Each structure stands twice: as structure tokens, then as C-alpha cells.
Amino acid sequence: MKHLTFLTILLLLFLNVLAQKRRITGTVTDKENNNPVPGVSVKAAGKAAFAQTDAQGHFSIEVPEGVTSLEFSFIGYQKQSAPLNGASAINIQLESAASGLNEVVVVGYGTQSKREFTGSAARISSAVIKDAPVQSFDQALSGRAAGVSIASPNGVLNNPPVIRIRGINSISLSSYPLVVIDGIPTNTGNISTSTAVPNNPLSDIDPADIESVDVLKDAASTSIYGSRAAAGVLLITTKRGKAGKSKVSYDGWTGVTKAARLPELLNAQQYMDIKNEGVLNARILGGNENNPAVASALYFPSYREDGSLVDTKWYDYIYRTAISHNHTVSLSGGTKATSYYFSANYSDQQGFVVDNSFKRKAVRFNVDHEATKWLKLKAGGAYNTTFNQSQNTGSLPNSTFLIIGAARMATALSPNVPVYNADGSYNLNQTSGTLGMGNNLVTNTLFNAAALFDLSRYTSENEHFLGNVGATIKLLKPLELTTTYSLDRLRTETVAFQSAKLGSTAYSTGGSVTNVTALRNNWNWTSTLSFNQTFGRHHVTALAGYDVQKFENSSWGAAQSKASDDFFEEYQGSWGAITTSGNGLAEKAFISYFSRLTYDLDNKYFITANFRRDGNSALGNDTKFGNFGGVSAGWVLSEEKFFHSNTINNLKLRASWGRVGNGNLPGEYAALNLYSAALYGTAATWYISQAGNSNLGWETSEQTNFGVDLGLLDNRIQVEATYFNNDVNGLILSTPQSPSKGIPNNSILLNVGSMYNRGIEFSVNAGIIRKADFSWDASFNYTHVKNKVTALADGNADIIGYTHTSSETSNITRVGESIGSLYGAKTAGVNPENGRRIFINKNGEKVQYSAVVKSGETNWTYLDGTPASAISASDYYLLGNALPKWYGGLSNNFRYKGFDLGVNFTYAGGNYVMNGTRSTLRDQRFYNNHTGILNRWTTAGQKTDVPRVVYNDVISNGTSYPISDNVEKGDFLRLQNVLLGYRVPASLLGNSGISSIRVYAQASNLFLVTGYTGTDPESSSNGNANTTPGVEKNAVGQGRTYTLGINVGF
């Protein structure tokens, strides 16, 4: 509300400004065919004057004194600015944006025109990002570029999304692309030290500050980043000022988010019926049917004071309707010599899980200054604080099975007991502080969610400065020297607090608080010498450079327990015991020499070559340096004299090959055998803490790329098709060692193994309708990618991927299959005779399981009742590929007069998802169940997919280890985003000084079309992990968000 008041005051101030005016007229035509272009926006730069061209392309605009130029813009055309120079008439030729050949492509350490560019890249503009209701810009890129897959692993705010550019390109190293912000490769991933609250440092950038995101996909474009580029590169360019009058803009939105697709649970009565049925079945199966010492029912109702049955809906205590708002003000402008951009952002977002929030305060400045004809200076900086808070939701990697996971509590907590006692206190077990079980005769290991949330707090807060200063010196005419120093200093404080009070997880330890602070100091110094010269028909550019980057990471902290009084909730309070927590100290450096040479002839034939030599401190002594590079070529066929076509006006062929590396080693000292120190009681110890590999060398990826770019019907339709093949060799594999060897973490990093990603990308951008009052632009992209592992360590031994615990063997990486395929016990439905789950053992035989048997019987039997061996890992099967084989997006933008409508779909499929949450929803312990359990087997001959309920059965439904019954297809179509905007006519703005106002309403994740029965097929309990994709287990799904927003320009 405060912000609205502020805005109103601003509005009133501007309304008071009156100025002298004059009228300017003219015509706007299409440069290619000289046809008039109707509907073009004509704006006075920096002032509140606005007009549109009519059907004949004519316009007439009244501009205030002091206006020196007009801006012309229309969808499908490049924006153009024309100086007035005192003229009263002006004619403009607009160039189709679609022709795009002069569009700038940001490449490593420079830019190229799209015509020259021979690699494979995609550009995502600020329009897509700036109004999206997200915490970090990467979350808004879903479905926007071919070859780029972006998925939200869960619905907790500020999770790093799972980003894959042309598939997974590593096994043990990160497959997250290199993110370069204004020249400096930056920290990515989750930097929180708590498994409760995520912290993606990319959220430290206000999405509204971003001018463009360029995605480099093939080796020819990424190899300039050499060893860092195997997973692709995201180049982030922030906004800079342009010469001209100062522009002020305000962008704001406010929104609500709700949980989506929550499973329907049993009510209290159904819960008691099902659980007691399980208890009775266990009694019968155990041969205790007539044993009075064994109960036949353990679940009994509780009643409120008014006599009504207690029927608690735990969703109401764990989920909520969340409210968020975000505001950005920016100022930009400049003179011929100096330009500037300044912005400030405030964001306050709530998640739909109770207690989940995100706040950001950020300021940024970018300045460019031309000191002399030969010296240009630039500087930029952004400072911000971001604050993340969340209860443990069980959604982050390595938290799946934590008993405090909110998503699991939401479905598992017993509905037949109250949240509060009659006196208003929490309903708690007085010994353990877990949820009190009322009249039920069982003990529960889960906590009362309402009390737990009250009594715990998990936060992670960043203070981040990202800045750079640089100079460009023109030496001799074609020679330029550029040097840039960048600094990325990020301090994080992660706090976990659990109260000493009953109902908290730390009740037994008298409460606890853990503070960990981490400093990530990252600097980068890049210098390049560039050459650019045209000799007649020949155009040559060359670049040579040197780059040093150093990462210094230091973290330290302490955990305190035994609060001297349960009043204390902060580290600074009084506590009785303390131990260290979260200590870490490491440094890592890259030194690189790189070069690029481009040549083109007649603007028709293009060749680019890159070479880079990288040294990485984390590798073995003799293997620190690696050579990388690539070549690419392009041929603009449509420029040839022999080429004649009325429909095809642009045709370009391109091809590239290159070799890049992956330097994202999991540790800074991976090559070394290390011994660490600890305590044995009071005695100091040393013990082996890492088995290193002194020969650890580079993991490289050889990438081949063939593409064609097509422009049809005056470039109204643009098509790009690309074939790619990435062969990854020398994969650095965290190679599993037999646990009997006793090696730390049972793994050693080795350069073994190889795999490939092959596929095609296809994108179409079309200006379907372009009329004065109405336009329709559509863009569609499709990617097909096949991943196959071709070699692994030690005679191609399988690699098992675990989800949180060693019992959850959810994935397998096996030669001949796609990386991280789903893995587990194969099941074959339910035996109609007795309701037992049938498993298929390694010999292909059917065996059945009963959780309870009489003494002397075995739990596992063949279908004829003879004893069988228990199912173990040696019986597991590969259950399906977990990586989407195809994915993409479809976006449509409509404009009708002042209205605009954007509809953006994303889709993916060809993969399988382990719906592990279903095993929780059918858990036969005291957990509440999904209503699907009502179809359980009850009578002989009954055909159903739900086994007979047996109390404490943890095998039949996949509770103990994954089973194929929970594997489902992951195909989906999502309405990612729909946005309806309205631009207030300029005539209404009058002399207010406001040049434009646009209001919009937006909905995200509005619907999902899928056969998948879990919460969300894009969920990933293991986040960005390469070898354990496609597992949804006990995680919070994505929410559904509705926002209202406004863009105001002055």
C-alpha cells in the first residue's frame, strides 16, 4: 500500500508540469518492401507523448519542448530511434526484427551479428523475464529456447531450477551451465548449508535488471570458455544506459500462490477403518487370531468438547495462500560520452508452505564513459541482500526421509487427533514431543506440524556485491585492448533454530541453534586484445586473451544446544554446549589463455575458430592443463546469385565442431589423498578423509553441430533446425568402491567412462498476423535428445544412485542406457488369491510377500507357497529412462489495440518418473493414506493394484525400497504462463509526464495435462543431481500463482 501512495504522489507531481509543444508528422514504411506499416508506436524519447501510425503508416505527434528524438517500435520490427534536428516531418523505414541478421548475438568476450554467427545460441529477452513472479531469472526461462530444459524441482521458494542444455553432459560433475554475469563466471547451485531452506545465489540479481540472457549451446560458441563450458553457457547482460533523455520506469506486481494438485486423503473415519483393517490382518496373518494378547484394533476416535468427531485437515496447517509483491524503479540515460543505468528493487515473496518466504533488496548501477577517443571506461555494480526462510519440507536433496519434512507430514499425520488440546495447548506426546495420538494405541514418530513450525526456524541470508570495472583502449586503428576486473563477493549466513520446548525436534537436547557463515570471494581478471579489419571483400577479426579466476571459499560456524532457558532462540543467547559446524576452507583457481579468429568473405562465407588452454588447480599435478577449442563455418546461401526464391528470403547453413571441458570438480583438492583430524574422546586423531587420484585429468566433451536457418515470406517466418552430437569422454566419475575396502565415502574420482547426447532442435518464430489493430506472433520450439552411456569404470560397473538414504536405490547408470535410469524391484501387481504384492526376482520368477507370517513361515514365498529368497538389490531391474527425450515450449503473443495477451506452454516427455510419494501415500504404518487405498485387496479373487493392507508393511508399497509399480510416464503439457496486459492510451495520460502505463494480470502454472498421478512430473527430489533424476518423493509440488502488475514509464 505504501508503494501505491508513493506512486500517486509521483503522478500528481508530474501532472503539474506543463511545457511548450510542437507537432511532428511523418510516415513509417517497411524497409524491405516499402509498404506502410500501421500500428507503430511513436514515442517522444523521455517524455509523455505517444502516437500510433494509421492504416497508411502516417502519424502525427505533439511533442513537448526539449524532445530531440522519436522512438518507433512495433512487434516484429527492430526498434528505431530518429533524431529530430528541428524538423517537423520525418519518414522512417523500419527493419524487420525477424530478418534478424543484424541482431547482435552476445558471444564470449564480445558480440557478433547474427549473420556472422556460426555457432548455436539462443537469446531470451528482458520482456520474458522482468515481470515473471519468480525469485531468480533462471526460473523464468522455461520453454523459451530450443535445447534448453528448465524444470522446477519443487515448490519451495528460491530453489535452483534443474537446467539442462542439450541433456546431461556429465555424471559426477555439475551439469549446471556456466553462468557469466557481465563477464564474471559466478557461483551457482544451492549455497545454503541447511537442507530446509534453499538459497540460489542467482536470485541476488533483480530479474528486471537483465537486458538479455544468451544461451550458448554448441562447442563453437562455448569453447571460448574452454574447460568451463561442457554444460553450456548462460551469458547474462544487465541493462545499461543509452544516450538521450533520462528515462524512469517503475515495474511492480503483487500476487497470490496456492498449492496445486494435492492428493486427496482419507478422513478420520476412513483412516481408522483402514488402519484397523491392517491391524486385524496382521493379527490373522501372524496366527494370533485367537490370541487375546494381540490387539485387533489400535485406532480409536477422539471427540471435541461438543461431541463431534475430530477430523483434522493437516493441509490447512501446512499450506496457505501466499501473498507476494515486487517493485523495481530504474533510471537510465546519458550524454554522448557518459551513460548510466541505476535501479532499485524490493521483493517480498511468500511461499505456499507456511513460513516460507523470500525477500530481496537490491541496487545496481552501470556506467559507461568515453574519456577520450581512444579510451572507454565502464563500471558496474550491484549490491543486495536476500533473505530466505523455510521450514524443512523434505523437498531439497538429502532431506527426503527426514521426519520433519513438511510435505510428508501434510499427508501422513493422523487425521483422527486434534492439533490443539481443549485448553489451546498443542496436542503432543509428553515424552518425545511428537504428535499426541489421542485414543489411538500406537506411537507416532512424526511431529505436530503446527507446533514444529512454531518452534523451529531455518533461514539463509545473502549479502552480495557483484561489480566490475574495465577499460577499452583503441591502439592502432583495428586493434583494441580491453581489460576487466570483476569481483563477486558473497557472504551467506545460514541459521537453524529448534526450540527447547516440547514439540520441537530439539526438545531432548534442550534446544539448539546453529549459525554458519560462509564467504565466497571470487575474482576474475580478463584482458583481451582484439583486431577487426575489412580488406575489400575480406573481413577478419581476431581476439587473444588471458583470464585468471580465483575462488576463495571460507565458512565457519557453531552449533549450540542446551538453552539455559527456553526463552532463547538466537545464537547469542545463553546455551550450555557448543560444537563446531559447517567449517570449510578452500581455494580454487583457473588460468586460461584463449583466442578467436573469424573470417568472412563477401558477407556470405563465415569461418570462426577458437582455442583455449585452461589450468585448473583441482586436478592432478601433471594434468592441470587442458586444451580446448572449436571451429565453425557458415554459408549464407540466399546471398548467392544462383539462389532465387520468392518464399525463402534467407537461407544459411552452419556447421561446427569443438572440444570443451568440465572443470566443476566436486572438491577443490580432488587429486589428493587427504587426512583430516578429529577427536576420539579427548584424544586428537588423524584419519584418511579422501582417497584422491593424482592422475585426475580433464573431462572433455566433443560436440558437433549442423544447422540451417531459414527465413520465409519476408522473414515473417523464421525456422532454425540443428542437429547436435556431444560425445563426452574421460568422464570424471565418482567411482563406487566396494564398501569392504573402507574408503571414505566409498568412492574415488576417476577419468573413466563416456556417453553421448544426440538430438535435434527445431524452432519456428512466426508473425502470423500483423494488422494495424491486431497482431499474432507465435514461437514454437522442440528438442529431441537421446542420452546414452557408452562406458563406465571397472569393466562398465553400474553406478547406483541413491535418494537420501542408502536403502532408496532409486537410479542406475548403466552402459547402453540413459544416465540415471530408474531402478528398483520389479513388481507384477497383486496376487488376486491372497492380496500379496508379487515381485519378480532376478531369475524372472514370481515371488510374493507378506509382511506378517506365523512363526516358522517365511515372509517371501513363491506363488505356490514354498519359501523364496527375499528380494535384494541383486534382483533389481532397470525400470525406465528418467530423462525427458523431448521437450520444448509454445508461446503465443496477441495484440489487439492496447491489449496484449501472452500464452506460454511448456511440454516434455518420453521419460518415466518414480512416483515415490505414492509409497508414502500407501504407507502401512500409522501414516494417513491417499483415498486410492480404499481399492485395497479384501477378498479372494479380487483384482486390484493395491495390496491387502497389513499393519507396518513397509515392503509391498515401496516404502523400504523403490518398486516398479510406482513408476509412471512423465509426459506433460503445462500452461506455464498466461498474461493479459492493457496499455493505457497515451491520450489519457495527457500532460502527466507519464509516457506509458501498462497493467497486466498473469497466471503461472495454471494447468497441467498429464497422465502422471503424482504432484508434478517435473519434481526432482535430488535437485540438479545427474545420476538421480526423475524421482519424486515426499516433495512439495509447484504452486499456482496469480499476479497483477503495472509498468509505468516516465
Place this chain on the structure above:
Amino acid sequence: MRSAISKLSLILLLSFTACSQDELLNTEPDTSITAGNAFTTPSRILGLVNGAYDGVKNASFYGGRYLLYLDVRGEDFINITANSFTGFESWSNSYSSGSNDINNLWGAAYTAINLSNILIDGLSKSTGVISDSLNKQYVAEAKFIRALSYYSLVTIFARPYVEDQGASKGLPLRLQAETTSASNDLARSTVAEVYTRILADLDDAEAGLPDAHGSALLNTTRAHKSTAIALKTRVYLNQGNYARVIEESKKLVPQTTAPFSTTFGVQHKLQNIVTVFSSDYTTTESILSMPMTDLDSYTGQSSIAYIYNTNAEYYLNPSGIFGDAQWGSSDTRRSFLRLSSGRYYFQKYAKPSPFLDYIPVIRYAEVLLNYAEAAARTGNTDLSVALLKAVHSRSDATYTFAEDALGTEANLVNTIWKERRIELIGEGFRSNDLLRTLQTIPAKGSSSLQAAAVAPSAANYIFPSPNSELLTNKLF
């Protein structure tokens, strides 16, 4: 002008090489040492010795949970929470190869084994840093740790020795320091071969260990000569080799009538049982225990004190040893039980968080009972009864055994077994006492949770092999 620009540029170009490549790229950590520096000083070598003990102290191993698994498998505890993270699968005999407990325990024990192997290997190459006699002592300590770890594994992951004199498959016998990716595949040696190695290591340990260390704390937390001998009485008892049990026991218990005590080195003898578990963890009764301190202890589900007492997840089975007449109401050991809502909870480890009760590995009382059993089996009834009574009367001086209970060899052995259940409850003995004598694990349960009986012929009579090993060791 131009020359100025050129000069400036030259300076910049030169500064390209200003950063020292070696300094940037050759980094070593400040918080750990590289392998080459590990065996370079006496204190680091001592640190490696302590590190191997610390491996044994892993939460899944003798840090406590190993004891829990072995106790709750027996018939003396009733589980309340059905929580697989606090031993429910052991209680209900329902472990699978994928169970966390199985994989974690296996990994922890073999980690301790590798720490010992690295120590033995490093000491064999280290010259001049420490004296030869100290070198020999440390090797003996490493061998003791290796033997304890193999013993702990072979008794639960392999068929009982007495079933077929160790002919069945045992464990991969890892005797080399493992720090590289080689030799993932190693076939299992037989149970007999594993026992042979354990006993050879213990004989070596006995020879190399000192009679005593310099302090009561070290005598309890590091192995000395008696520690190796005491463990041998346990190992031989598992083999049913009573003559050797007696031979070893005599070294620690030379007397034939009470009072019993060791007469060399550390003078082991029975102490006040309450003291041993609450106020002085380093008396001469505690032959080996895992030390717990504020900075090095376990919490939550890693701590058995938390599971048994704080979180009250198990209570004494009324029809188990708790209800037996041999455990009289005036028995001091009843003070290890706590009554709450009609159930008796176990509080031998009674300290609240931080859980600083030492976890016992070997006590003198066990040696006496091992000796008593072997003596009973070999017809030396008087000695056996004397040993039994020494243990029992220490906690219940007025108790008199029924004549029948001591009358025949079978009855006497039975009475000793009962005494073990009373004396050693919560110290990780009961299920192995059943297994080493090929008895059925009895059924147990409450009205809500039941565990069926497990006959010696059943597959789940022993723990299943862990998936993590099955998947990586092709010769297993």
C-alpha cells in the same frame, strides 16, 4: 599520444603474467594434510592410532547402534515406534539387503578395518619417527581393532561358526591398506578363515600390547594386553572352543575362588555396577569402552541413550528376562530400569543430552561369565558357580540360586545365560548368545507390534549382505 597509449598497453600486457601460475594452481588445503605428511611426526602417528579407534566408535558401530541391533533382536525388549531408523527392522528380524542399518554398519566396520590396515602399512614403512617398541605397540593396537571389527561382522553377517565349524561363506578378508580404485572384487573367505585371522591378530596383539597404559582413561579407551585376551575369550566361546576360553580366561582370572581379579598390568576386577555406568567409566572393570565427551559424542537417533531412554522407543519385555526370578527385586541392576506408565524403560545409559555415557565394549564381568560358561561345559562346576555367583552377588548379595539351577551342566549353563541377559543387557550380547548356541530367536511382541520367531534354519537368522557390497564386489 600514440606512444603513451602503447606504453600503457605494454604495461597492461606485462601485467598479464603478473599472477604466478604455480602459486595459483598448486593449492593444498589448510585444514587437512596430504598422505605424504601423515606418518611424519610421533604425534601424527599417535593421531592415526586414535583415528582407528575412532573408526570403531562410529555411531553405527561401537558408538552404540551395533549394541542396540544385537540387543533388540533378542527377546528382552519390546519396540514401540516401529521406526526403521531406530532399529525396528532388527527387532522384527526384517532387515533387507537395502536396509540403511545393514549398509551403514557394514561400511563403518570396514572403515575401521581399513584405518587399521593403513596404520599397519604406514608403520611398516615408517622408520626413525617413533621407537621400534612404540611401532610394535601401535601395530598391535591396529591388529586388535581389525580383529574386533572382523569379529563383530562375522558373527552377524555369516552363519554361526558352530553350525558347520565355519565352513560357510564368511567375509571378504581385507588385509591391505586400500586407498586406490584397485581390487574392488574380493571373494568371501570362509567363516573359519575369518576366525583364524581374528585369532592370529589377537595373538599378535597380545604379544605387542603393553600391560597397561599411563592412565585409567587410556586403559579403558585403548587396548592393552588384557583387552586382546578378553576378546579372545569371547571369540573362542563363539567357536565353542571351551578349552581355549579357559586357557585365555586364566590369564585374566588366575584365581579359582572369589574374589577374582587380574594380577598383572591393569588389575581388572568387578566394581560397583552403578559406578561403572554412571560416575566412573574408567574403573578396572571397564576393559574397553568408547569415550564420550562434549565435543565427541552422539545425539538423536545416533545415540542409544536417546533411543532407549530419552525417546523411550523400547521397553523391557515383561515376559523376557525382566520377569525372571533370577533378576530379583533387590538386584542393583534393577536400577537400570525406569518405570513409566506401567512399562519399564532401559536406562543403563541414563545421562540426558549431551549423551556422555561411555559405551562399553568389553567388561570384566563378561570375561567372568565367558569363563563360567566354559568351565561349566568342561565339568568344572565349582569354578563355574563361583564365577557366576561373583557376578550375581555383586549386585544382589542376598540372592541364593536354587540348587536345581546349578545342579546339572545344562541347568548351570542355562543359568549363566540368564545371568548374561541380566548383567549384559543393553551391551549387545543377547542375539549373538542365541546364534552362537544355535537357538531359535523367540517370538515377542505387544498388542500392537509382533515379531515372529526365527529358527536357525531361516535366512533371516543372520543379517542379509548389504546391497552396496553386492553391487560393487563382483566376487562376493
